[in-house]
Amino acid sequence: MSDTASPTDAAAGLLGPLEPVPPASVTDQHRQWMLAQMIASRIYSQRVFNLQRQGRAGTNAPVDGSEALLAGTSLALDPTKDWILPQYRELVGLERFGPDVLDRYVLYALGHPDGGNIPEPTRVWPPQISLATQVPHAVGLAWGMQHQPNETGCVLVFLGDGSSSEGDFYESENSAAMDGATTVNIEFVGSDGERALLKEGIELQ
Ligand SMILES: Cc1ncc(C[n+]2csc(CCOP(=O)(O)OP(=O)(O)O)c2C)c(N)n1
Secondary structure (H helix, E strand, C coil): CCCCCCHHHHHHHHCCCCCCCCHHHCCHHHHHHHHHHHHHHHHHHHHHHHHHHCCCCCCCCCCCCCHHHHHHHHHHCCCCCCEEECCCCCHHHCHHHCCHHHHHHHHHHCCCHHHHCCCCCCCECCCCCCCCCHHHHHHHHHHHHHCCCCCCCCEEEEEEHHHHHCHHHHHHHHHHHHHCCCEEEEEECCCCCCEEEEECCEEEC
C-alpha cells in the first residue's frame, strides 16, 4: 500500500476474483484485504456518523466492533451467487458485494427513497431497522432459490440478540427447519462482545 493510497483504493486493488474463500485457503493477501476492508468500513461509518451529528443524515448505527465479522463473512461468500440481508450496521462492510451497497446506504442515511433499493445484480438488501423483519424474507428467499435450478447460493441474514424476542425470528427459524432452506443467521450478542452463530436453530458458541 503506498502512502497516498486510501484504504478504499487498497481494498479495491486487493479484491481479486469473487469466488468464496474457505478458511483453509485464506492467504496473506486475503488477510491484507480484510484489514483494508475493516479500516474502510470504520471510515465510512464514521463519515455517516459525522453527517448525522451535523444534522445532515438520519438515525445511524455505527459499525464499530463488527468490522472483522463483516470482512470475514464477506470473503467467505460468493457475491454472484449468495445473498446478504443486513440489519442496519453491516452495509458499510459489504463493499465486496458491489460498490453500490455503500452508495445506497448513504442515500438511505440521507433519507433519500433510492436508499431503500439496491438494484441487481448486487445481492444485498437495503438496511432494515424494524427488528427481525428481514428474517422471514431471508428464509423466503432461500426457499425460493431452492426451487430455481440455477440458484446454488445461500442466504445470510444479520440480526442482533434483540431480534430473538420477536415472533418473526422464531417463525422464520421454524420455517427454515421445516423447508430445509439454506439460510445462515449471524447474531451479534451486543455489548458483552460475545457472538453466537445460529444455523437452522442449532446454537454454536
Ligand atoms: C420491532 C422493533 N422494536 C424495537 C425497535 C427499537 N430498536 C432499535 S435498535 C434496538 C436494539 C437492538 O439491539 P440488538 O438486537 O442487540 O442489535 P444491535 O443493534 O446491538 O446490533 C431496538 C430495541 C425496533 N427497531 N424494532
